[in-house]
Amino acid sequence: MDEKKKAVIIGGGIAGVQAAGAINGMSIHLISDEPYLPYYRMRIEEIFSGSTPESLYMHPQSWYEEKGIELINGHVSSIDRESKIVKLSDGRGICYDKLLLATGSHARRVELPGTIERSFVLRSMDDAVRMRKELENADSFAVLGGGLLGLEAAYSVASDFHIPVTVLETAPYILPRQLDKESAEILSAKLLESGVTVITSASVRECCGDYLVLANGRKIPASVFCFSIGVDPAKELAEGAHLTVNRGIVVGENLASSDPDIFACGDSAELNGRTFGLALHAREMGSAAAKAMMGECVSYKPSEPTALLKVGGIDVVSFGTPEGEKKVETDGEKRRTFFIKDGIIVGAVLLNDKASMMSVKAMIGKKA
Ligand SMILES: Cc1cc2nc3c(=O)[nH]c(=O)nc-3n(C[C@H](O)[C@H](O)[C@H](O)COP(=O)(O)OP(=O)(O)OC[C@H]3O[C@@H](n4cnc5c(N)ncnc54)[C@H](O)[C@@H]3O)c2cc1C
Structure with a gap:
């Protein structure tokens, strides 16, 4: 009998869930040490205004069942690379063919x-x-x-x-x-x-x-x-397993670590000397890691981030880097600041002008 290969994912954040949802043709175990179904981390402040944890869940329990994803609640304490087993702190052991570390980060x-x-x-x-x-x-x-x-x-x-x-x-x-x-x-x-x-x-x-x-x-x-002074990638499991780590778990563009059967994505990963810390990259890397675990050829290139914030009734959108010569355009309450280096628009900040977001984003990297 042709038994399905086993994909094990450690971490039920955006990166881990994205990967779990995108893997086909393998058995999938998603291990999370939080006592909730995977939820949208970036919305946890809604708890302050009375939202329930359940209202922040990414998917209902039935979604995991339909996708054949086995959710395991527990903390992984170590990885035995030789036997290809992850060990949980309650003594359980889970075998893998391909392992994904989507362990996120720790707040400083x-x-x-x-x-x-x-x-x-x-x-x-x-x-x-x-x-x-x-x-x-x-x-x-x-x-x-x-x-x-x-x-x-x-x-x-x-x-x-x-x-x-x-x-x-x-x-x-x-x-x-x-x-x-x-x-x-x-x-x-x-x-x-x-x-x-x-x-x-x-x-x-x-x-x-x-x-x-x-x-x-x-x-x-x-x-x-x-x-609220930043985060550090959660790399301790990788360190314990003697994978290459730096600030995060070092991966190549195929999201594989120094062990070709172990991948990393999201906040915990480091690619080309860069760690991420944004949901956008966690999601992108989760999808890319899923493909790589299924044996597809992957060359992940991170998107340029857009920072979006609404405070005090002001929409703030920022792209690229706020460096170089500044050009400001105002229109009533709207304010667009462009940053220009060597004749190229390298960054922009929009205040109260979310409607221009896509057109301004398209200008980054182009001639002023
Ligand atoms: C309050 C807040 C607001 C944010 N707002 C934004 C925003 O507006 N835009 C944006 O782009 N980003 C935002 N972020 C950042 C974004 O949430 C993260 O970049 C994203 O959650 C990273 O996803 P991840 O899956 O890599 O890791 P995580 O979401 O951190 O998930 C990792 C999971 O792995 C689990 N885990 C770790 N180690 C183990 C282990 N050994 N065994 C079992 N489970 C383990 C962790 O408990 C956790 O559940 C925000 C973050 C916070 C906290």
């Missing part, structure tokens, strides 16, 4: 002197559920980090809990990777109208009761606070 924290009980990261459904409970009795909130996730968390808490919210950013302005200074200042002013105070060039020294204390001695009310 820093050690701050003082109380840490009410400090959070916002990475998982459980983080959001716990944070919501604390916020119900909080009288102030602060976010360390003025990146996309930090601003979205700050805005959600200000809207849902109506308490003073402060964003503390070490750079001279928020979203330094996506915006130029002027656009960032317009956004900060809008955030203030929504109850979010932005403090830039801020360095936190310690946590003292219901306050965070900055290096300059200023006290920021924060009965609950959240770190």
Whole structure:
């Protein structure tokens, strides 16, 4: 009898589920250590406004059954590459022919002197559920980090809990990777109208009761606070299995690791010296890894990311890099900033002009 080859996927995030849904002709085991069906991680803030975990599920249980995907709840503790078995911490072992590491990333924290009980990261459904409970009795909130996730968390808490919210950013302005200074200042002013105070060039020294204390001695009310200072790829399983790792699990354009039967995708993978951290790439890589696991020839090229944010009623869209000569066009509330290097448009930021998104995206990389 011609037995089906076994595809085992570790991680039930976007990358893992995308791959599981795209694999044909193999038996599929999808292992996840979270006590929920796979859910949309980027929507977990909706828990603050009363959404249930179930409402964030990517698919109902029946979808997995119809696709022949066996969902396994458990934590993989090691990979035995010689016997081709993944071992779960409860003692179970699962054989594979092709293995996919879609283990995502860990949110970073820093050690701050003082109380840490009410400090959070916002990475998982459980983080959001716990944070919501604390916020119900909080009288102030602060976010360390003025990146996309930090601003979205700050805005959600200000809207849902109506308490003073402060964003503390070490750079001279928020979203330094996506915006130029002027656009960032317009956004900060809008955030203030929504109850979010932005403090830039801020360095936190310690946590003292219901306050965070900055290096300059200023006290920021924060009965609950959240770190939003980036993520680190979850590569410990790969390290334990002696695969090549750097910042993430090193893969080639066919998404294979240094072991040709083990692939990696999503936040945990590193391709050409680059790690990702965006749902867009997790989804793309999941599809590409599925093809590679089925034996197809794959040469994955990541799309250029578009950052999309809605805060304080402002749509912010950013493409490419905010570097080079600046050209600004305004039309009432709409503001388009183009960044030009050697006569080529290398980046753009749109404020309140989501309608131009596709046409402006098409201009990136073209002559100004
Ligand atoms: C609050 C928030 C908002 C975001 N907003 C956006 C956005 O607007 N746009 C955007 O592009 N991106 C956004 N992101 C980032 C996006 O969610 C991630 O890039 C994406 O989830 C990565 O998908 P992944 O499948 O690689 O990993 P993950 O979604 O992290 O999934 C990995 C899964 O693997 C599990 N796992 C890890 N190790 C093991 C193990 N040993 N055994 C079993 N299971 C294991 C983890 O528990 C997890 O469930 C946001 C992220 C957060 C937290």
